[in-house]
Amino acid sequence: xxxxxxxEPKQNDEEIRIGVYVCHCGLNIAGSVDCEExxxxxxxxxxxxxxxxxRYTCSDQGQEIIRKDIKEHKLNRVVVAxxxxxxxxxxxxxxxxxxxxxxxxxxxxxIREQCSWVHLHDRKEATEKAKDxxxxxxxxxxLLQPAKEVEAPIIRKALVIGGGVAGIxxxxxxxxxxxxxxLVEKGPSIGGMMARxxxxxxxxxxxxxxxxxxMSDVGHHPNIELLTNSEVVxxxxxxxxxxxxxxxxxxxxxxxxxxxxxCAKVCPIVAPNEFDVGLAIRHxxxxxxxxxxxxxxxxxxxxCLNKDGVVVCDKCMRACERRAIEFEMKxxxxxxxAGTIIVATGADVFDPSTVPNYGYGKLPNIITSLEFxxxxxxxxxxxxxxxxxxxxxxxxxxxxxxxxxxxxxRNGRLxxxxxxxxxxxxxxxxxxxxxxxxxxxxxxxxxxxYGKGFEDLYKRARKEGVMFIRGLPAEIIEDKKxxxxxxxxxxxxxxEMYKINVDMAILSIGLEPxxxxxxxxxxxxxxxTQDGFFMEAHPKLRPVDAATGGIFFAGCAExxxxxxDSVIQASAAAARASILMAxxxxxxxxxxxxxxxxxxxxxxxxxxxxxxxxxxxxxxxxRIEIIEAACGGCGTCAAECPFGALTQSHFTxxxxxxxxxxxxxxxxxxxxxxFCCNWCAYAGADFAGVSRMQYPPNVRIIRTMCSGRVAPKFxxxxxxxxxxxxxxxxxxxxxxxxxxxNYQTQKRIERFWKKxxxxxxxxxxxxxxxxxAAEGERFASKIREMQAIVEQVTPEEIDSAKKVFEKAxxxxxxx
Amino acid sequence: MPExxxxxxxxxxxxKQPKAExxxxxxxxxxxxxxxxxxxxxxxxxxQEINAMGVHPPKVVDESKCIxxxxxxxxxxxxxxxxxxxxxxxxxxx
Numbered sequence: 008x009x010x011x012x013x014x015e016p017k018q019n020d021e022e023i024r025i026g027v028y029v030c031h032c033g034l035n036i037a038g039s040v041d042c043e044e045x046x047x048x049x050x051x052x053x054x055x056x057x058x059x060x061x062r063y064t065c066s067d068q069g070q071e072i073i074r075k076d077i078k079e080h081k082l083n084r085v086v087v088a089x090x091x092x093x094x095x096x097x098x099x100x101x102x103x104x105x106x107x108x109x110x111x112x113x114x115x116x117x118i119r120e121q122c123s124w125v126h127l128h129d130r131k132e133a134t135e136k137a138k139d140x141x142x143x144x145x146x147x148x149x150l151l152q153p154a155k156e157v158e159a160p161i162i163r164k165a166l167v168i169g170g171g172v173a174g175i176x177x178x179x180x181x182x183x184x185x186x187x188x189x190l191v192e193k194g195p196s197i198g199g200m201m202a203r204x205x206x207x208x209x210x211x212x213x214x215x216x217x218x219x220x221x222m223s224d225v226g227h228h229p230n231i232e233l234l235t236n237s238e239v240v241x242x243x244x245x246x247x248x249x250x251x252x253x254x255x256x257x258x259x260x261x262x263x264x265x266x267x268x269x270c271a272k273v274c275p276i277v278a279p280n281e282f283d284v285g286l287a288i289r290h291x292x293x294x295x296x297x298x299x300x301x302x303x304x305x306x307x308x309x310x311c312l313n314k315d316g317v318v319v320c321d322k323c324m325r326a327c328e329r330r331a332i333e334f335e336m337k338x339x340x341x342x343x344x345a346g347t348i349i350v351a352t353g354a355d356v357f358d359p360s361t362v363p364n365y366g367y368g369k370l371p372n373i374i375t376s377l378e379f380x381x382x383x384x385x386x387x388x389x390x391x392x393x394x395x396x397x398x399x400x401x402x403x404x405x406x407x408x409x410x411x412x413x414x415x416x417r418n419g420r421l422x423x424x425x426x427x428x429x430x431x432x433x434x435x436x437x438x439x440x441x442x443x444x445x446x447x448x449x450x451x452x453x454x455x456x457y458g459k460g461f462e463d464l465y466k467r468a469r470k471e472g473v474m475f476i477r478g479l480p481a482e483i484i485e486d487k488k489x490x491x492x493x494x495x496x497x498x499x500x501x502x503e504m505y506k507i508n509v510d511m512a513i514l515s516i517g518l519e520p521x522x523x524x525x526x527x528x529x530x531x532x533x534x535x536t537q538d539g540f541f542m543e544a545h546p547k548l549r550p551v552d553a554a555t556g557g558i559f560f561a562g563c564a565e566x567x568x569x570x571x572d573s574v575i576q577a578s579a580a581a582a583r584a585s586i587l588m589a590x591x592x593x594x595x596x597x598x599x600x601x602x603x604x605x606x607x608x609x610x611x612x613x614x615x616x617x618x619x620x621x622x623x624x625x626x627x628x629x630r631i632e633i634i635e636a637a638c639g640g641c642g643t644c645a646a647e648c649p650f651g652a653l654t655q656s657h658f659t660x661x662x663x664x665x666x667x668x669x670x671x672x673x674x675x676x677x678x679x680x681x682f683c684c685n686w687c688a689y690a691g692a693d694f695a696g697v698s699r700m701q702y703p704p705n706v707r708i709i710r711t712m713c714s715g716r717v718a719p720k721f722x723x724x725x726x727x728x729x730x731x732x733x734x735x736x737x738x739x740x741x742x743x744x745x746x747x748x749n750y751q752t753q754k755r756i757e758r759f760w761k762k763x764x765x766x767x768x769x770x771x772x773x774x775x776x777x778x779x780a781a782e783g784e785r786f787a788s789k790i791r792e793m794q795a796i797v798e799q800v801t802p803e804e805i806d807s808a809k810k811v812f813e814k815a816x817x818x819x820x821x822x
Numbered sequence: 823m824p825e826x827x828x829x830x831x832x833x834x835x836x837x838k839q840p841k842a843e844x845x846x847x848x849x850x851x852x853x854x855x856x857x858x859x860x861x862x863x864x865x866x867x868x869x870q871e872i873n874a875m876g877v878h879p880p881k882v883v884d885e886s887k888c889i890x891x892x893x894x895x896x897x898x899x900x901x902x903x904x905x906x907x908x909x910x911x912x913x914x915x916x
Binding site: 275276277279280281283284285286287288312317319320322355356358360367368371374377378388389394396399 | 825826827828829830831832833834837839840860862863889890891893
């Protein structure tokens with residue numbers, strides 16, 4: 008809210024006038040829900056002055072109708088029954104605001120993702136459920152209060168995590184816009200995977216030649232502070248105000264280093280160079296590659312003879328003219344402040360030694376595509392000669408094997424890694440360029456040449472005589488004497504077996520999520536898809552935003568992609584971050600708690616459960632103080648308060664209890680009351696809808712921001728009203744979008760189970776589910792599982808629960 | 823870069839590490855064992871023989887492992903050990 012509309016407290020005493028709009032969404036809703044009937048039903052609900060159904064409520068005309076009705080019929084609450092609030096709540100809130108209605112007086116009923124799409128074949132039940140959902144929304148709407156959003160300033164600095172091409176591009180774009188950027192890279196140099204690749208497809212540019220100038224720009228840019236050999240260890244705060252701790256490991260070489268390399272020459276310790284996938288050696292003091300930024304050398308303390316703190320060997324120190332080596336350097340912790348964060352942590356490559364029939368790691372002449380890149384690179388260990396490891400000879404017959412670790416449910420990952428097809432085509436052309444006589448066979452499943460200029464390159468490779476054979480090899484057998492390889496398999500186009508003798512085979516390995524993505528996920532409270540890559544806020548319309556505000560993705564961290572796509576995404580992420588920082592302020596959603604001084608006993612329980620330390624106890628005045636800007640809005644404090652002194656705006660006890668009452672008014676003994684957190688469980692239920700996963704229609708979902716908002720009294724009320732079962736669903740432990748608020752959920756539910764046991768109630772009637780936004784099936788199967796429980800619950804059991812929790816009926820009477 | 827390394831380095835033969843020649847003056851040794859304890863490459867160990875001082879002097883286990891840091895010389899209180907680099911002809915033959 009921009010503050011131009013005045014809040015009207017008088018609305019409290021005003022007659023409540025609700026307008027309900029039931030959307031057909033074409034046939035998406037109307038296909039399995041009788042929208043007219045739902046609208047007719049809604050018009051008879053208390054406080055509803057008008058109810059309409061229309062084809063597309065989100066269209067301009069649909070919104071215009073709402074705006075007109077607000078003015079003509081003096082509506083002071085609006086309910087739209089359509090898709091998920093995660094999709095169109097902002098749209099309708101804006102429409103309300105334009106008509107002069109405070110946006111917090113709008114409520115949405117999700118009858119698409121959580122009704123019509125999941126009950127496609129049961130029109131009667133789906134319509135009944137839609138009615139219930141609308142009834143819940145109307146009940147809550149009647150209790151809504153206008154609210155004003157607090158504005159918080161945004162720190163005009165950005166943090167970029169990961170110094171690959173995506174991180175470099177994002178950092179440069181932001182720095183050129185004029186913002187200060189911290190670029191944190193785990194390794195000793197920026198450059199990432201692109202620095203290790205020889206040529207890029209489809210233009211065959213030299214990879215490091217186009218990357219090195221950008222790397223050097225990062226090194227010299229006045230707005231970029233580069234932190235290499237560093238890792239982010241702590242992120243606190245929220246959109247616009249992140250406080251970040253970075254651990255900077257020592258290089259043991261100061262900036263006085265001129266990268267002359269005299270130290271490495273005398274270093275007695277040798278080890279395989281990781282940059283060259285171990286195909287070349289490096290010393291304990293080294294630079295990973297010639298173009299490294301920063302160009303300063305680095306000491307690998309795991310290898311150096313002085314690792315135990317005694318200077319046993321000082322050869323490098325003696326060789327260094329500039330005296331740039333310092334063994335006393337210590338690990339530093341750097342504290343940063345940033346307004347926005349770009350996650351560009353990249354991807355790992357698949358380890359093909361786990362595929363037994365290809366023999367990688369056992370047979371010397373089988374290499375990976377990454378090893379190939381280092382071999383064919385003029386700056387690589389073989390000086391640009393493609394040699395086979397067994398005898399260092401140039402191979403005359405080469406096989407490429409595609410989809411190693413991709414598109415397989417047995418070995419590796421289910422998804423397509425996006426880059427391997429074109430990479431192989433490029434590699435085959437590189438071989439043909441250097442050694443035109445080489446016979447090249449490519450064994451593939453499908454060739455995916457989908458991008459600009461890709462098909463041309465594919466055609467060129469075919470023209471040059473590269474043989475493409477459809478069908479992956481079943482086995483690779485080595486000739487023990489010559490170390491040549493027999494590639495055996497079935498050509499699925501010609502339906503015949505092949506057995507081809509080659510000198511060398513190259514495995515086109517796929518991309519995998521980083522093994523340590525979990526750390527970043529926890530630090531920034533992100534979600535990941537089932538594949539393990541980070542999940543964007545919306546796959547089509549917000550492809551670079553994280554669900555957590557102020558965080559954006561670039562490059563392979565989000566999904567496997569080529570250099571061009573990584574750069575595009577990096578620039579997009581930089582633009583998205585710039586939008587926030589240019590505005591300079593962010594509005595905090597008005598869902599923060601309000602404390603009632605009279606009821607508060609200053610027990611301090613809320614201060615203990617607040618994940619953001621946004622509540623402090625003032626011992627002198629015997630009351631609590633809430634820092635609104637620091638509050639994340641989970642509402643776990645309101646659930647914890649034993650005196651009802653804390654109220655979470657927009658998710659008040661009254662509102663939630665009114666929803667429970669609406670559900671349980673009729674046929675409660677057949678229904679499941681579900682409390683779902685906005686970020687994972689509700690989104691997971693939405694995902695089940697988007698994927699059209701069908702489940703029993705007797706569940707009614709109440710959305711809270713966090714499962715930590717679910718106070719025991721809500722569950723008690725549901726049972727007191729005779730509900731058959733209750734489900735509380737939240738993010739997996741450790742994945743909570745409010746740091747750790749869902750541990751409170753667990754604690755409360757476990758306590759509740761104990762209580763149920765004491766009263767000899769079937770504790771299966773209360774279920775707790777941890778589910779991510781990508782686990783639609785997990786949600787759906789839980790509902791199916793609970794259906795069985797509901798069917799077994801006897802009327803006696805319902806009655807005894809009603810009696811046990813009778814007191815809950817007196818909790819906050821809803822007028 | 824966490825890829826598993828599967829192939830030995832191709833240039834491992836090109837790297838010429840200087841070859842060491844370890845000299846022990848056994849009868850000067852009083853058996854403190856510092857050279858054995860502090861050798862970063864674990865080149866030395868206690869021998870079975872008894873020297874003029876009546877103690878077990880160190881013996882060389884694997885001379886090729888020595889990287890000529892000369893820390894043994896630094897820590898030896900009895901000036902009983904020193905290392906020199908083998909001249910090239912000898913080293914190349916070895």
